[in-house]
Amino acid sequence: MRQAVERFLLQSTPASRCLLITGVTTPAFAVYLLVHAYGLSQDEIRRGLRVPVMLGLQAALLVGTVVLSALTLWLWPRRRDRQALPGAEIIIALVVGGIYTLLAILSGLFTASANLILMGVLVIGLMLLQRRTMLVAFVVSLVILMSYDILVALHQVPYGPAINEHAFRDGQAVWWWARWRSLALYIGWGILLVLVLALFESLDSLHRHLAHLSSTDVLTGLPNRRSFMDRLQTELARQKRTGRPLSLVLIDADHFKRINDEHGHLMGDEVLKRLASVLNLGVRTPTDMAARLGGEEFALLLPDARREDAEAVCYRIQKSLAQYRFGGAGGEPLGITVSMGVVQSRGQGVEALLRAADANLYQAKREGRDRFVTSVLEDAAS
Amino acid sequence: MRALLRRIEGGLKHRQHTSSAVLYTLATVPMLMVLWGLQAYALSDAQTLAHYRPGALPWAQHLLTGLIVWQLACGVYAWWSRDRMDEARPWLAWCTVTPTLLGLLALSIAYGIKDTPMGMVVIEELVVARALFSLRVVRPALVLGVAMILVYEWAHAQGMVGDSPLLSAPVFHGVDLDPWWSLWLRVVLHTSLWPFALGVFFLFNSLARHRSDLETLARTDMLTGLANRREFMARLADESHRQARAGHACTVVVCDIDHFKRINDQYGHPAGDAVLAEVGRLMRTGVRQHLDLAARIGGEEFALILPETDVQGGQRVAEKLARTLKAIPFTANGQTWHVTLSAGVAEIHAGRGEMALRAADVQLYAAKAAGRDRVVSSPQ
Numbered sequence: 109m110r111q112a113v114e115r116f117l118l119q120s121t122p123a124s125r126c127l128l129i130t131g132v133t134t135p136a137f138a139v140y141l142l143v144h145a146y147g148l149s150q151d152e153i154r155r156g157l158r159v160p161v162m163l164g165l166q167a168a169l170l171v172g173t174v175v176l177s178a179l180t181l182w183l184w185p186r187r188r189d190r191q192a193l194p195g196a197e198i199i200i201a202l203v204v205g206g207i208y209t210l211l212a213i214l215s216g217l218f219t220a221s222a223n224l225i226l227m228g229v230l231v232i233g234l235m236l237l238q239r240r241t242m243l244v245a246f247v248v249s250l251v252i253l254m255s256y257d258i259l260v261a262l263h264q265v266p267y268g269p270a271i272n273e274h275a276f277r278d279g280q281a282v283w284w285w286a287r288w289r290s291l292a293l294y295i296g297w298g299i300l301l302v303l304v305l306a307l308f309e310s311l312d313s314l315h316r317h318l319a320h321l322s323s324t325d326v327l328t329g330l331p332n333r334r335s336f337m338d339r340l341q342t343e344l345a346r347q348k349r350t351g352r353p354l355s356l357v358l359i360d361a362d363h364f365k366r367i368n369d370e371h372g373h374l375m376g377d378e379v380l381k382r383l384a385s386v387l388n389l390g391v392r393t394p395t396d397m398a399a400r401l402g403g404e405e406f407a408l409l410l411p412d413a414r415r416e417d418a419e420a421v422c423y424r425i426q427k428s429l430a431q432y433r434f435g436g437a438g439g440e441p442l443g444i445t446v447s448m449g450v451v452q453s454r455g456q457g458v459e460a461l462l463r464a465a466d467a468n469l470y471q472a473k474r475e476g477r478d479r480f481v482t483s484v485l486e487d488a489a490s
Numbered sequence: 491m492r493a494l495l496r497r498i499e500g501g502l503k504h505r506q507h508t509s510s511a512v513l514y515t516l517a518t519v520p521m522l523m524v525l526w527g528l529q530a531y532a533l534s535d536a537q538t539l540a541h542y543r544p545g546a547l548p549w550a551q552h553l554l555t556g557l558i559v560w561q562l563a564c565g566v567y568a569w570w571s572r573d574r575m576d577e578a579r580p581w582l583a584w585c586t587v588t589p590t591l592l593g594l595l596a597l598s599i600a601y602g603i604k605d606t607p608m609g610m611v612v613i614e615e616l617v618v619a620r621a622l623f624s625l626r627v628v629r630p631a632l633v634l635g636v637a638m639i640l641v642y643e644w645a646h647a648q649g650m651v652g653d654s655p656l657l658s659a660p661v662f663h664g665v666d667l668d669p670w671w672s673l674w675l676r677v678v679l680h681t682s683l684w685p686f687a688l689g690v691f692f693l694f695n696s697l698a699r700h701r702s703d704l705e706t707l708a709r710t711d712m713l714t715g716l717a718n719r720r721e722f723m724a725r726l727a728d729e730s731h732r733q734a735r736a737g738h739a740c741t742v743v744v745c746d747i748d749h750f751k752r753i754n755d756q757y758g759h760p761a762g763d764a765v766l767a768e769v770g771r772l773m774r775t776g777v778r779q780h781l782d783l784a785a786r787i788g789g790e791e792f793a794l795i796l797p798e799t800d801v802q803g804g805q806r807v808a809e810k811l812a813r814t815l816k817a818i819p820f821t822a823n824g825q826t827w828h829v830t831l832s833a834g835v836a837e838i839h840a841g842r843g844e845m846a847l848r849a850a851d852v853q854l855y856a857a858k859a860a861g862r863d864r865v866v867s868s869p870q
Contacts, residue, residue: 216662218675220598220609227610227686234694246687257676260667268669276663280653281604289604290643300613301632307693308620314700320645321707326718334712368788369855373719402713403789442771462759 116309117235122193123186125236126200130180133204137173140211141166153284156275165214165270172207175199197237201245205229209249213256216268221289224296231303323401327377328384336399336407340458343411348453354453355418357408358465359387359425362477363443364404371436376393378402379444382432390425407448415452415482424478447472448480456485509572510622512584515565515756517618517685518590521559521611524681526554528674537672550600550656557593561586567782574575583627587619589633592638599642602654605661607679614686621693639783711786713763714770722785722793729795734841741804742793742843744850745811745833748862750790753829761822765791765829769815776811793847804835808865816863830863837868 120128132191144166146155179196186193208229212222226249233242241283259265275285323335333337340356347354361367361383368376380400387398387406397409410418424445449469453461475481524830532538538594539547594615598608612635619628645651654660662672709721717725726742733740747753747769754762766786773784773792783795795813796804812831834853838846849868857866 179803216605218605218607218679219662220607222606223607223610223679223683224613227613229688230687231690234690239691239698243691261672261676264668268662273665274665276660279663281660286604286653292640293604293609297613300836301616301861302611304617305620307697309625311693311697311700312624312695314704318704318707319699322712323705326708332712360763373788378505462791466759 121190123183128195130176134176137169141169161269172203196242201241205245205249209252214270221292230299234291255439328400330384331399333401335431352412353414355410355413356451356465358449358469359365359406359446361404386428415484418450447477450482510563511568514622515561521560528573546656588631595635600656602660609681614682638718649768702765715787716770722787724835725783730841730843733838739800740838741799742809742846742850743804743835745792745831745856747790748830757822801837805867832857832862833865835867
């Protein structure tokens with residue numbers, strides 16, 4: 109449900125968003141018109157209303173309904189255009205905002221329902237329209253409200269002019285006024301709550317995406333260099349305290365440039381993806397980490413692993429890769445091998461560890477590739 | 491002001507329960523004190539006190555006092571223990587949030603839930619709570635709050651409670667507002683409206699900025715700040731269409747850092763990264779903004795799309811880049827070295843961008859074969 113809303117917000121055109129607003133508010137205004145008309149027609153209810161004010165409200169609602177309907181007809185053929193429609197947006201914001209401001213003033217602008225409805229209009233407006241448009245409409249609403257409030261404070265106009273004292277009996281609201289207020293309040297509360305919670309879910313999910321994107325390599329889905337280095341630091345710090353062994357494996361695909369040059373970048377990408385999944389499957393436990401450092405370089409972090417354990421992992425990876433074949437440019441099946449440099453750490457720092465693993469990797473390459481070279485880092489090097 | 495907003499956003503992003511609890515306390519206690527102050531004044535003035543049901547206001551004041559003390563205690567505890575915590579303690583968050591929300595809801599029912607802007611105060615504190623904590627922390631308060639409202643409405647329908655249980659008469663009953671309620675309503679409205687409106691605008695600003703950050707991240711190579719391969723290919727397709735339609739010249743340059751593996755092996759990976767970052771910077775500043783595109787399409791491979799430029803122009807741009815790069819001394823481990831570039835240039839013809847890219851690649855190989863540190867262009 110939430111995803112459907114997100115998708116709508118991302119893919120909708122300005123026109124379709126405007127249509128959503130007019131599509132919802134025009135019937136709402138029509139409902140208000142009918143309900144008020146019914147109320148005015150009943151003697152009992154009419155006694156509690158100030159009729160001239162209500163007639164003014166009906167007139168405003170009618171004008172609003174007509175304007176929004178006209179706008180809907182104008183927008184409908186444009187609903188797939190990607191063009192921004194600042195003119196239509198400002199009309200909608202002012203008409204809808206204006207009508208709800210009027211409703212708030214007339215029912216008493218300090219009442220909960222009035223305030224909630226205005227807040228709801230603000231939030232919905234910000235979701236669907238340009239921020240600048242909403243700012244303008246919000247300021248206009250505020251100016252009208254504050255002006256009326258000042259006049260109320262100066263006793264120039266009555267507070268809540270739509271109703272008079274006959275809407276109350278013995279200090280309690282009579283049934284129709286109570287029902288109207290309850291409806292307005294709880295519907296307003298419900299809508300606002302749902303919107304606010306949905307917005308925060310949205311924000312949270314964006315945060316998560318951002319965090320994921322900035323720590324993951326897009327092509328292979330493995331952690332990227334930065335998150336690998338962070339993890340390496342953490343594990344080394346932990347190792348200093350616990351004294352357990354830790355192994356680092358640097359992996360480099362052999363002759364990768366040749367694959368890219370002879371068979372194309374797309375094939376090269378496929379090879380990298382396959383390599384990444386082999387590495388992922390090859391690590392033993394969730395505490396191990398396989399990462400792509402860049403280009404055709406990968407790394408494995410194996411906490412609590414001694415050199416022998418790391419060698420077993422390397423051997424498994426080699427065996428896995430030996431079975432992998434991809435189609436070359438000429439149709440012939442080709443394989444991929446890797447060179448690996450393994451180092452078991454004894455509590456040294458990051459630099460020393462990386463250098464030693466690099467040296468082992470370089471040696472593996474020099475000795476003919478498709479092999480791994482391992483060593484244990486001696487204390488003298490820290 | 492912007493720095494303050496950034497810090498608040500940073501706090502929201504990390505969502506550690508302790509610092510959030512402190513922020514929540516800072517956000518709610520002022521509002522509670524405003525309400526407390528209004529009630530304290532009413533208690534001290536007999537005429538104002540007459541607005542309230544006899545004997546009821548002291549209880550409401552006790553409730554508020556209790557809420558304020560509890561909230562401050564939670565905040566102080568959260569602040570004092572902020573260094574000791576290794577993990578989030580949800581019970582602290584729950585304790586901080588739920589009593590205040592429910593207490594404010596009870597108070598708004600007492601004053602007349604439909605008459606007064608107290609409902610807005612409740613929503614505002616709920617928004618703050620949700621901004622600082624996860625839905626899991628806020629949910630108990632939501633559920634209990636709904637239950638509270640249902641109970642009240644049921645009791646009201648039975649005639650057991652009136653519209654405004656705390657007051658001797660509702661705030662507004664068809665005649666003008668009297669001075670006390672005039673004041674009370676305005677104070678409560680304004681102290682809750684402005685933070686809410688500001689918060690909502692801020693929230694939407696955040697959302698918009700995060701969306702664009704996300705988009706940028708998906709299109710950018712982090713190390714160099716250039717466009718990534720996916721963005722480059724998309725742009726290449728666009729520019730090819732444009733070229734086919736309008737017929738103007740458009741050139742593709744592919745370049746490669748010479749002996750990059752050797753740099754990594756000899757001087758270490760951080761030095762290699764520094765070289766890549768510098769090349770990225772040169773490319774970013776060396777091309778025309780909003781027109782050209784510089785991208786990193788491989789480990790040490792870069793590419794440029796130069797609209798409105800022919801092969802000779804592309805050659806000039808590439809040579810200038812190579813010259814500037816060559817002049818920069820890189821240092822590591824006390825050694826200094828210089829970096830050279832090989833490049834291939836080709837023009838897009840008849841909207842065939844991929845072909846131009848391949849042609850540029852061919853020229854790049856030619857440059858490498860001819861000894862590197864040069865730019866080779868495709869013959870017209």
